[in-house]
Amino acid sequence: MRMYFRRATTAVAGRRALGVYDVAYLAGGARRVVECAMIALAEGGLLRLRASRVQAVDGELPEHPVERALITACLRSRGAAAVCAELRESPEVEEIGERLAEWGLVTRARHLPTRVGRQRLQTAEEDGSLPDYVFGGPEVLPKGTVQRSVTEAQLVPSTLGRTLIRMGKALEHDSDHFDSGFGCGGGGGGSD
Known part of the structure; x- marks a missing residue:
């Protein structure tokens, strides 16, 4: 009975229509979904990327929930890395992963x-109807502001900054108590 259920689920998953962000999730997980949303909105003129900053441009809100969440997250200028980290863990992106798991397309x-x-990812790539960046990420874009901004925004893991700050404060705190009065140099040589 279990095998029958698994086959039925697989057959249903094979027939479901996948959207661009479903395919992006299959290609690179939550990170690729965020990259694709940033690129699509920047190319559509709804998002301005400048170096490490991102800001929504006045206009209509997009229809897709991920794109709306991205626009809402950067109504005022924000660091692109912070926006990406926030969006990767957003309910809108998590919903895509849950739906694909329910359909048997991801674990x-x-x-x-x-x-x-x-197999569905390969079929979508062979179809050729989606932009190359859905499959290859921002690295396949021509060199420029969008490619650089999206790539750099994804380099730092979302919790790394907080971890490094905590480590720095801990080391700073330890050095306050460690000062024993000895310097690093000079001193003690031998006698003739």
């Missing part, structure tokens, strides 16, 4: 593509 635990998910 439940780590949301990695299943065999059927990889």
